[in-house]
Amino acid sequence: MPDAQRWQAGIRATRKRVLVLDVLLAQDRPITTKQVYDELSRRGQPIALTTAYRAVSSLVAAGLVHVFSQAGEATYRACGPTRHHHLICRDCGLVVEQEEEGRPDGFTVEAVYGICASCARGQQQAGS
Template identity: 35%
Template sequence: MTSTDRPGPATSGLRPTRQRLAVAEAMASFDDFRSAQEIHDLLGRRGETVGLATVYRTLQLLADAGEIDRLLTEGGEAIYRACSGAHHHHLVCRSCGRTVEVEGPAVERWTRSIAEEHGFDEVSHTLEIFGTCPTCRA
């Protein structure tokens, strides 16, 4: 899927400040996951003056609203990309960072089962599976 196939993140009822719109437009311009620092650098190359703290806050707000995907790398760094919309999980290559969105019906059933077993309700979850993609293995 390319950036033209995937709608860019909206600002989800947030006040559409110049900075928030700049971050949302930047997110719509790439398909891979990027760190807040990389997004900040991209904005700077475009001539946008948006502080790094504002980029972090905006990314968190967009992630909380479900407008963008937030993934934690194995090293603990948060990285972001425009969300495809449907609930999904990610396969992530440890070498090149390539990601593949996957649906996981078995994970969804397991999550509901464990929650019910322990009396939990309104549960949510995220799942990232790390490995090495075929290109990097070759």
């Protein structure tokens, strides 16, 4: 690894952080730090749990990943830098990105929690 690889916010693109980001990019819904850790073990690229926690945290700081907090634990999801917010289903964890709409009251929406149409019908969406 010759040159200095950096992302926004000046954080280094280290080997471990890249591995963590790879895992997050491969998911279609937010996952926990423990799940990132497990996935890397499964891939034969083990990482210390502590490091996994620090990695997701750095990625969030760099704006590459979004945090969600569901049921007492934080979940993470890789996200582009485009202005958007998310609809998160409390039941199945499904996440839908939405264009920024802008509200008359000046409130800047970051995340919208609720129940998606499928779950509302009781047809449990394919949960993780």
